[in-house]
Amino acid sequence: MAVNTASVEFALNPNANPMPEADRLKAFENLGFGTLFSDHMAVIRWNADRGWHDGEITARAPFAIDPAASVLHYAQEIFEGMKAYRTADGRAVLFRPEENARRFNESARRMAMPEIAEETFLEAIEKLVQIDAKWIPEGEGSLYLRPFMFASEAFLGVRPAKDYIFCVIASPVGPYFKGGAKPITIWSTEKFTRAAPGGTGAAKCGGNYAASLIAQAEAQAQGCDQVVFLDAAEHKWVEELGGMNVFFVMDDGSLVTPPLGGTILPGITRKSLITLARDKGLTVHERPYSFEDWKADAASGKLKEAFACGTAAVVAGIGTVKFPGGAFTINGGETGPVTQTLREALVSIQRGQSNDAHAWVKPISGV
Incomplete structure (x- = not known):
């Protein structure tokens, strides 16, 4: 229309x-x-x-x-x-x-x-x-x-x-997650997917969230704050959380985030963090990242940090990942320095505390 x-x-x-x-x-x-x-x-x-x-x-x-x-x-x-x-x-x-x-x-x-x-x-x-x-x-x-x-x-x-x-x-x-900025625990579901190619994954429609609620309930039953979804076709590639995008910080200082392709919501916070990271000289790769690589890289130390991001939660470090049959931690379950630096950079712009080089902040007249 x-x-x-x-x-x-x-x-x-x-x-x-x-x-x-x-x-x-x-x-x-x-x-x-x-x-x-x-x-x-x-x-x-x-x-x-x-x-x-x-x-x-x-x-x-x-x-x-x-x-x-x-x-x-x-x-x-x-x-x-x-x-x-x-x-x-x-x-x-x-x-x-x-x-x-x-x-x-x-x-x-x-x-x-x-x-x-x-x-x-x-x-x-x-x-x-x-x-x-x-x-x-x-x-x-x-x-x-x-x-x-x-x-x-x-x-x-x-x-x-x-x-x-x-x-x-x-x-x-106030804060989206109880406990403020402490790292969150997430659950990787094997039963449910959020979106499939050709579907509505890139649209911000209520049906996407309705379909995710049973997986979110599964996560809460496992003592987790959020659920992470894998792709529908192979059930192998990390896509996004129930309401947030996800980033990985590698040992060479680079960041990896799943690519947009119709099944992932194009987050505005995600887009902003990519720009801020590159402003700081960090390399950002928008590429597929498998759950098996996530586990292996966390164990080997190749993966240093992981965090979720969105308007509601802003930036939240991921400390522990649970899945059927096991669990693993990232950075000892603590929020890492890159995560914290990017969060502070974003929040300081949003609240007018630092230079808004990209003119992202829009004052409301008369208020």
Whole structure:
């Protein structure tokens, strides 16, 4: 479906019953991830006759959808994950939001959904952050932003829907993993795969995550934080974690990360870390890496570090890998220096603490 390039006007309908300030501040004392939500949401509607229309910033509230809404039956749904940060000098900023807008439309094309003009996508984000700026936590917290779109047309025929809703909600968050920046333990599943060639692995759609939940439950039953998936064809090559990309640091100082090829989500954090690593003179190889090599290299010392990355968790060192029949550790189960250096470099840019040589940080006006 083509992009509707016409601008969308946003009506402003402030929440008449926002959370009391004392309650909000109390909730900020113990932030988890994705359980607390701000007062407002951005909403735009689309149909085949009018395109995108009726944009508004309004009180966060449930949607009233028909039981036959297409999303409930055929899972036409996509989303993004991004954050607003409060810098040391008090500004509210976004990190590479145009990349999220671009990837959102790539997901829309794969899922036969209407694209949205990048300018409209970004305006919805900025207007929501402007009205809910007080929801951006200080310190290490951030305001997690969830743009998403779903098919709302009521019908039971199998075809792309003719009506959609685009929405952005916001959630103040702390660390994604309990325990903060300590290394995580992951589980390598032998039963399940995340995506196959020709499938939706490169799209950020809810179905991919739904398919991963049973493997994630398997990982948790094994005492692990996350699951890592191997390829569907040979069940040999490392692809990605349930919600994050993965990197390996070798003994010659180079980094290896699985290549994009349609089955791996093209992570924005992944893309940024590749650039930062190369800025520091490190060699980055985007090439296949097998699970057997992972085990052997960890045992021999050829592999020095491994880490996962994504918007939610930022960068998390991998300390232990479990699999049916065994386990192994990396760098003695500790976070390595390359992992820590890259994490600090990324976070310092996101929070306006260092030189933003690539102009990745976008200040939000009026906040």
